[in-house]
Amino acid sequence: MPDFEHIEPLRDMPQTKRGHERCVALLLSASRLFLEKGYDAVSLDDIVNHAGGSKASIYKYFGNKEGLFTAICDYRREQFFKDISLPFTQAGQDLRTYLIDTLIRFYLHIIQPENAAFLRLILEQSQRNTELAIYIHEQGPKEIQQSLAHALQLAHDKQYIVCKNPVYSAHMYFGILRNLEWRVLLGLPLPQPAEEIDQETLKYIHYCVDVFLDGHQKV
Structure with a gap:
C-alpha cells in the first residue's frame, strides 16, 4: 500500500531550465504509465526508462514514488486552474456569462478521456490513504470552490446579486455538474465527442x- 504520510511540494525545486524540463518529463512520463498500467504496477525503473535520466532525479525532486504521484496531482491542478478557473474581473464582464463559461470549461475538461482516467486513479489512491484524500481535497475541490466564492463575493459587493454566504453558494454552483461528473467517472457513454459539448448539456447548464x-436576487 502506498505511504503518503509526508505529503509536501517538491523537495528540491529545480534552479535551471534543464532541471525544470527534467521534472516535467518525469511528471508526464509517470502520469502516462500510471494511467496505462495502474499505480501499483509501475516502478521507478519503469518511469526512468520511459522518461530518461536516473532515479536520483526522482529522489532529489520528489523523494519517492508517492511524492511523485502527489506532484503529478499538483501539476494537473495547476493546469486545471490555468485553463478553467479564471478570475471574475467585474469590468465589462457579465456574471451570467462568466458562470456559464466556467461550467462549460469544467465540463470539457473532465470529459477528456485522460483527465477522466486520472480522476479515477486519484479516487482509487485516495481511498487507500486518508492523508492523500485530505491533501487532494484541500488543494483541489476546496481551492476551486474558494475561487468561485471570491467571484460571488465580488458580485455581491457590486450588488449584482445577493449572496450572504459565498462559500455555500459555490458548493451549490458546482453541484450543477455533479451528475455529469459521475457519468464520466463511471465510464458511461457521453452524447458527443470529448472536444465538444452537446446541445442538451448546454441547455442544461444555461x-x-x-x-x-434567480435564487440570488432580492426578494
Whole structure:
C-alpha cells in the first residue's frame, strides 16, 4: 500500500531550465504509465526508462514514488486552474456569462478521456490513504470552490446579486455538474465527442445558471 504520510511540494525545486524540463518529463512520463498500467504496477525503473535520466532525479525532486504521484496531482491542478478557473474581473464582464463559461470549461475538461482516467486513479489512491484524500481535497475541490466564492463575493459587493454566504453558494454552483461528473467517472457513454459539448448539456447548464442567479436576487 502506498505511504503518503509526508505529503509536501517538491523537495528540491529545480534552479535551471534543464532541471525544470527534467521534472516535467518525469511528471508526464509517470502520469502516462500510471494511467496505462495502474499505480501499483509501475516502478521507478519503469518511469526512468520511459522518461530518461536516473532515479536520483526522482529522489532529489520528489523523494519517492508517492511524492511523485502527489506532484503529478499538483501539476494537473495547476493546469486545471490555468485553463478553467479564471478570475471574475467585474469590468465589462457579465456574471451570467462568466458562470456559464466556467461550467462549460469544467465540463470539457473532465470529459477528456485522460483527465477522466486520472480522476479515477486519484479516487482509487485516495481511498487507500486518508492523508492523500485530505491533501487532494484541500488543494483541489476546496481551492476551486474558494475561487468561485471570491467571484460571488465580488458580485455581491457590486450588488449584482445577493449572496450572504459565498462559500455555500459555490458548493451549490458546482453541484450543477455533479451528475455529469459521475457519468464520466463511471465510464458511461457521453452524447458527443470529448472536444465538444452537446446541445442538451448546454441547455442544461444555461437553465441551471439562470435558476442559480434567480435564487440570488432580492426578494
